[in-house]
Amino acid sequence: MIAVLAAATKVDLAVFAVSAVIVMAGAFGVVFSRNPVHSALMLVMTLFGVAVLFVAQEAHFLAVVQVIVYAGAIVVLFLFVIMLLGVDQEENVAAERLRGQRPAAMALGGLMFFLVLLLAQATNWATGTPSARGAASGPGENVEKLGRSIFTTFLLPFEVTAVLLVIAVVGAVVLVRRSPSLPEEGDAEDEAAPEPRGQRRDEEVPA
C-alpha cells in the first residue's frame, strides 16, 4: 500500500480525496433524502464525482460519456417518470414495507462492505494513481484505443449488447401498442384519440 501511495502525486491524491467526498456525499444523499427528486439530484452528484475520477485516470472519453449518458439521459428519464407519475412527495420512511427488511439490509450491507475491504486489501487501495492496466490505458488517444478494443477483442459482447438494446426498444414499442382486436378501455381511448387526428391533419396541410 505504501508503494502505491508513493506512485501517486499529491495532486492525484487531492483530486481523489475531493471526488471521493463528493461521490460518498451524493451516495448518502440518494439513500437519506426523503424526496425522490432530491435523491435523483444526489445521484447526479455521485455520477459527476465518478466522472472526475475517470478524468484523473486519463479516461477522458469515459468521463464525458458518463455525463452525457447517465447524468444527461438516464437520470433525466428518472426525473421525467417521477414528475409524470406525481410521486414527488416526501415519503414516510418509518413504515416498513416488508417484514424484516431493515435487519436484512443491514446484514447484507455489512457483508458487502466487508467484501469490498477484502478485495481492496487483496489488490489495491484506490489512491488516484493512474492505472497502467486495461486496453485503453497508456499514452495516446482514448477514443481510438477504445474503438479498436471494442471492434477487435470485445466484438462479440459489443454486438450482443447492441442486439439486446434493439430487442428492448422493439419490446417497449410492442408493449405500449394497443391491439386493435381487444375491446378498448375508456381512458386508453382518450389518451390515444388525438394522435390519429393529428396525423390526418398533417396530410391535409400542403407541403
Added chain:
Amino acid sequence: MTIAPVLAGGDPLLTGKIDFAVVLIVLLKTFVTFAVLMVAVLFMVWFERKVISDMQNRIGPNRAGPWGILQSLADGIKLFFKEDLLPEKADRRVFRLAPYLSAVPAFLSFAIVPIGGVVSIFGRETRLQLADPPVGILFLLAMSSVAVYGVMLAGWASGSKYPLLGSVRASAQMVSYEAALGITVATVVLLTGSLYTSDIVASQTGSIFNWNIVRLGGLPFLLFVVAATAELNRPPFDLVEAEQELVGGFHTEYSSIRFALFFLAEFMNTVTMSAIIVALFLGGSDGPTFGVGGVVGTWLLPLFWFVAKLFIFLFTYVWFRATLPRLRYDQLMDLGWKVLIPVSLAWLLVIAAITLERRYLVAAFPAMLVGAAMLYRSLALGKDAVRHEDLHA
C-alpha cells in the same frame, strides 16, 4: 476525402513547464472570454429586439444610448434591484439551484469554441480558445445535457402547473434532439478523425471546398442547425415557454436576478451554438488573408472572418423567430424521431463508407434506397393500422 492534415490538438501553452506566466495567461484568457461573452449577450438581446422590430415595422428600443444600444444594460440593472419572489409551494433549495444549473453550463460550453488559431502572447504560444480538452466537441454535448436539469428543475420546483408542463415538454424535447445533434457531430468527427475542436477547424483551412459544409454534402449542416435550434428552445421550437398556452413556461414563477440568469443562459447558448456551427461546418476563422502577415494576418483577419460568420447565424436565429410559426408538440416529436434521427444516421453511414473507400459509395446508395423504402413502408403500415383502428373505434 482522405485529406490528413497535421492534427495537433491541445494547447501548446500547457505542454511545457507550467510556471507563473502560464497561469497568468490562462487567467487572462478566462477573464477575456467571460467579458466577451457578457458583452455578446448584451449586444445579442439588443440586436434581436431591434431586428425583430424592423421586421415587424416597429421602432424597438431607442431611448437608452444611441439606437437604444444600452437598453439591455439598463434592463439588467433593473432586474438586479427587483424583488426576488419565492412561491409558497416551491421546493426552496431546488428553486434556488435551478438558475445556476442553466447559467453555468452556458458559460462553460463557450470555453471550447476555437475563435482563432495559435497566437503568441508575451512570447508564449497559445490558442485563441479558452480550453482545448481531449474530449473536445463532446464537452458541448455534456454541457447541453446538464443544461436540461436547469430547465426541468426550475419547472418542477416552482410548485405550479404551467412551469411543470413547460419543463416536462422541455426535457422531452431536449433529450430527443440531443440524439440527432450527437449523430451529426459524429459525422464531422468521422471526417476529421479527431475530437479536438481546434483540429476540426484546422482540417478545414485552405479554401471553401475544404469546409465541412461542402465536404459533408450540406445535409449534416442543415440537420445540425435544426437540432441546435431545438436544443436552444428557440423559435420555432420554443414550446417550452409558449406564452400563449403556458404563461411563460418553466420560468413563470421566477423574478429578479434568477429570471435574469435564465435569460442570460438562453442568449449565451445562442451565441455559443452559432459559434460552434461556424467552427464545425464553416471553417471557423478560415478566410482569405490577402497575403498580409504580422499582427493583422494572424490575429485580426481570422478574428474578423470568425465574427462575420458568427453574425450570419445570430441574424438567422432572429430571422427564424420573426418568420416561422411554432410547431405543435406532435409535429416536434415527429420531426425529431422520424426525420432527423433516421436521416442523420443514414448520412453517417454514407460518410463512413466514403471515408473508407470511394467505391463503397456505389454500395451505400442502393443500401440507403432499400433502407428508405423499408422505413417508408413501415410508416405507411403504421398509419394504415391507426386509420383501421379509427374506423372500428
